[in-house]
Amino acid sequence: MKKGVYEMKKYDIIALGETLIDFTPAGSSPAGMLLFERNPGGAPVNMLVCAANMGCRTGFIGKIGADMQGRFLEETIRSAGVDTGGLVITDDFFTTLAFVTIDEQGERSFSFARKPGADTQLDVNELNMDMVQNTGIFHIGSLSMTDEPARNAALTAVETAKKAGATISYDPNYRPLLWKDASEAQKQIRSLLPYVDVIKISDEECAITTGCADYRKAAQILRNQGISCVVVTLGDKGAYISAGQGECEADSFPVSAVVDTTGAGDAFWGAFLACVSKSGKRVGELSLEDLHAYGSFACAAASLCVQKRGGIPAMPDRESVEALCGYTI
Template sequence: MVNTKHVLTYGDTFVDYIATNAANDTFERHLGGATVNVAAGVSRLGVPSGFITITGDDETSAFVRNELLKEGVDLTYAIKVPEKRVSGVYIHLTPEFDRVFSAYVNKTPDLQVASDELKPKAFENASVFHFCSGTLFHPKARATTQKALKLAKEYDVLCSYDVNIRPLRWESEDLCRKTILDFLSSADIVKLTTEELAFLMETERMEDGITQLSHNHIPLVFVTDGENGTYAVCKDQTFHVPVIPVQPVDTTGAGDAFMAGILRYIHLFGLPKTHQEVIRCTDFGNKMGALCTTKTGALTAMPRIEEIEKNKD
């Protein structure tokens, strides 16, 4: 039977202003943001993708909406508030042409999707609901995330959580850690890096971190470790899935590409139930992440299903 449901993502949109020269006086504009990358990445893999976000009435917001629509992302459940201004991230180039974060601009942080603006229909038609911690620092967005998770559970929608910690958005490390931990038990799928695991569990030993994380009874956990592959944890078993070596050009967005691959697999086949299914699911995510690193940019480097098919073993 054909799956007519969509993968539903919630989060902020961003515009990345990337310098085109080492003088850092001219910039190219690109659509950005972790949840944006995942929503578009899922669509590029041939899976229906819906996105809950908020934009305004200015030219930058129009650019964001148009770019998302070009990617095939459904904005039926997105919110438009005239005064909203999309956040901007300025990325400078060093004389060696390395990219460095320069500034983060958010003129309307308090304009967020409200919990009562969520449409139950969005969840009724979803296979998976995906969110990040990127908006959890804001009380209004936090309440909206809680309501979204409640709706997802009501409609038997799997919940996916990319920890994706951005320390500069938080008042303190303790608040960041506590808030992110509070949402773990609501998730069916959790993805985090080895560094994020160490931060949240306050231990440098990955085995200890995974043991502590298991107290949240999450059905499926992915701990990504860059070129060393991914540790998938399912039913208290940990499987190491290596990644095929590539020549990386830019690692930006690799984790989002990995997540898009995981969500595609789960949309098509459901949660992995056997050792072999866990390996297959993780391996597909690894391939997505690795391919993403072979091009510059984040969304611009997000692989399409044709590239994955072409790079099959």
């Protein structure tokens, strides 16, 4: 049963941002040509699908093309239990595509078809304000800040959700190829920080987000800016959490073989936010023990994710996460 500060909202978690197709290597043809597998994804929707799998009421706000890839994404997201009432479909722009290469350790590099992609063309007048104003947690990523008109739409949505009492979640998700230059990325990524209550950054994103590469110092910088809870993901080393209640580290779970790291951070964050939502508490009200348990639960979700291919298809189910970490939400 829902309780606490989120119980009167229609949605537990709403995210605004990109949904796209990840084309990942899938062997070679008889002629020796590289084959790619079509995987539905995009950081915000990956996160939402994971949260939906954990039992949260989720919804997505974004824009796709009226093309075969966009229709595939729409059906996939809806089938995964995410409300698509905020998804806009346009005839004017193609759905964004990402071509991914994966090395022997499962790490990725990207090439994007986004000049422009439909996700960058979400207009403020196309926002589903009912969804924006009726969620316990509102999540945003920085890729919505790379271009107008999506930048203005994203800022308007964040401001509106904040005024309506939502907890603001942020994932910078820095992708250098999608920005004009590092200076512009730094400016826009940091522009959202004054609104944020809880943030997830990777250790590699500390410098672009704060100017400091040391993750502990970077977390403190963000805390000093008024962010209640800072979570730094450390790859196979787990995660570091800094909040007003103190700091702690959650260990990762052993993985016999990493297949694909796509979506691991999104699985982590979907699981973490699901814990926050189901607690019924504001982030600042959570105990350090709560935060450590949520971090461990999220690490379990990430470890299950990397053992499968793709973004959305790799998001774990609640039962598997709970069985792995021994914590029930």
